Amino acid sequence: MTQGRPLLNRRLAEFGTTIFAEMSALAVRTGAINLGQGFPDTDGPEEVREAAVRALRAGHGNQYPPGPGVPELRTAIAAHQQRRYALTYDPDTEVLVTAGATEAIAAALLALLEPGDEVVALEPYYDSYAACIAMAGATRVPVTLHPEPSTGTYRLDLGELRAAVTPRTRLLLLNTPHNPTGTVLTREELAAIAELACERDLLVVTDEVYEHLVFEGEHLPLAGFPGMRERTVTISSAGKTFSFTGWKVGWVTASPELVTAVRSAKQYLTYVASGPFQYAVAEALSLPDSYFDALRADLRTKRDLLSGGLAEAGFDVYRPAGTYFVTTDIRPLDSSGDGFAFCRSLPERCGVVAVPNAVFYDHREQGAPFVRFAFCKRTEVLEEAVSRLKGL
Numbered sequence: 001m002t003q004g005r006p007l008l009n010r011r012l013a014e015f016g017t018t019i020f021a022e023m024s025a026l027a028v029r030t031g032a033i034n035l036g037q038g039f040p041d042t043d044g045p046e047e048v049r050e051a052a053v054r055a056l057r058a059g060h061g062n063q064y065p066p067g068p069g070v071p072e073l074r075t076a077i078a079a080h081q082q083r084r085y086a087l088t089y090d091p092d093t094e095v096l097v098t099a100g101a102t103e104a105i106a107a108a109l110l111a112l113l114e115p116g117d118e119v120v121a122l123e124p125y126y127d128s129y130a131a132c133i134a135m136a137g138a139t140r141v142p143v144t145l146h147p148e149p150s151t152g153t154y155r156l157d158l159g160e161l162r163a164a165v166t167p168r169t170r171l172l173l174l175n176t177p178h179n180p181t182g183t184v185l186t187r188e189e190l191a192a193i194a195e196l197a198c199e200r201d202l203l204v205v206t207d208e209v210y211e212h213l214v215f216e217g218e219h220l221p222l223a224g225f226p227g228m229r230e231r232t233v234t235i236s237s238a239g240k241t242f243s244f245t246g247w248k249v250g251w252v253t254a255s256p257e258l259v260t261a262v263r264s265a266k267q268y269l270t271y272v273a274s275g276p277f278q279y280a281v282a283e284a285l286s287l288p289d290s291y292f293d294a295l296r297a298d299l300r301t302k303r304d305l306l307s308g309g310l311a312e313a314g315f316d317v318y319r320p321a322g323t324y325f326v327t328t329d330i331r332p333l334d335s336s337g338d339g340f341a342f343c344r345s346l347p348e349r350c351g352v353v354a355v356p357n358a359v360f361y362d363h364r365e366q367g368a369p370f371v372r373f374a375f376c377k378r379t380e381v382l383e384e385a386v387s388r389l390k391g392l
C-alpha cells in the first residue's frame with residue numbers, strides 16, 4: 001500500500017500469481033513430474049535450432065529487427081497461410097510478427113477495444129485473455145463450453161453464443177483448437193460463428209496456436225469463412241508447432257487496416273523481439289509436410305497413452321481432438337470434486353502435477369471437478385506419470 005491504496009491497480013487486482021507458477025514451484029519442491037504447464041520436454045528440429053545459430057553468427061537479427069518482423073519471416077508466414085489454407089495475405093501489409101501469440105493477443109485487444117466494450121469469449125479460457133481484456137478496460141462475457149460425459153467431449157451451444165452478444169459487444173475472442181478442453185470447432189460451428197459476426201458487425205480475434213496439433217477432424221481458420229477475411233485477426237505462433245516455446249515468435253495475419261491497428265499497440269509493448277529466432281522460424285515454416293505429419297502422429301500417440309492411463313487410474317477422461325492437453329473429471333476418484341484441493345495434494349500423494357481447470361473460468365463452479373494434464377512430454381515420462389497415477 002502507498003497513499004492508502006493497493007499497489008496493483010483495480011483492473012489487475014484479481015490476477016495474482018498464475019496457477020502455473022504456483023504448480024511449477026510445487027513440482028520443483030516435491031520433485032514431481034510436471035504435467036501442469038504446456039511445454040515440451042524436448043526441443044524441436046535440430047535443423048531449426050541450427051538455423052537460429054547460423055542467424056546469430058551471421059549477425060542476422062542481433063540488432064533491432066524491422067518493427068513488422070523480418071521480411072523473410074513475413075514472407076514465410078504468408079506462404080504458410082497460402083499453402084495450408086489457400087488464404088492470401090500480403091507479407092508487407094497483412095502480416096505482423098509479435099513476441100509470441102501472447103503479445104499478439106495483448107496488442108490486438110489493447111488496439112481494438114474501448115473501455116466498456118464487451119468481449120465474448122469461450123469459457124474455459126487461456127488465462128491471458130481475461131487479463132488482457134481487463135487491461136483494455138473492457139468486460140468479458142463468457143460462453144461456457146459444456147462437457148458431455150457420454151461422448152467425452154466439450155460442446156459449444158450456438159444459441160448461448162448468440163444470446164451473449166449485446167449491442168455493447170465489440171469482439172469475439174475465439175480459440176480453436178481450444179486450450180484447455182481440446183475442442184476443435186467444426187465447419188458448421190465456425191460457419192455459424194461467422195454468420196453471427198457478420199450479422200452483428202463484430203470483430204473476431206482467433207487464437208490458432210494449436211493449428212498443427214489436430215488429431216480428429218481438421219483445423220479450419222475462421223478467416224476462410226464468408227465475410228470473415230476483413231473482420232478477423234488470426235493469431236498463431238512457432239512455440240507449439242516447432243517445440244520452441246522459449247523463442248517467443250508469434251504472428252498476426254489480417255487486413256491492412258487491422259494489422260495497422262494491432263501494430264500501433266504492439267510497437268509500444270515490445271517494439272520488436274526474438275531477432276535471430278525470426279530467421280529460424282522462417283525456415284521452420286518451410287519444412288515439408290512430413291514434419292507436420294510426424295509431429296501430429298507423435299502427439300496423437302502420447303495423447304492416447306496419457307488418456308488411456310488416466311482412464312485406467314479411474315478418472316473420467318475428455319479425449320482432446322487437438323492441443324496437447326487432456327481434461328479429466330476427478331469425481332470418480334474424489335467425491336468432493338474440488339479440483340484445486342486435488343491438484344495441491346497430488347504431488348505429495350503420487351508425484352504428479354496437474355492444473356485445476358477452475359482457473360480458466362469466471363463461473364468457477366462449472367470447472368470445479370476438472371483437472372488438466374499436458375502430454376507434450378517424453379514417452380518414458382508419461383509412462384512413469386501413468387504408473388504413479390494408478391497408485392491413487
Ligand SMILES: Cc1ncc(COP(=O)(O)O)c(C=O)c1O
Pocket residue numbers: 038099100101102103126175179207209236237238239245248249250
Ligand atoms: C491458447 C494459447 N494461446 C497462446 C499461448 C501462448 O503462445 P506463445 O507462447 O506463442 O506466446 C498459449 C500457450 O500456452 C495457449 O495455450
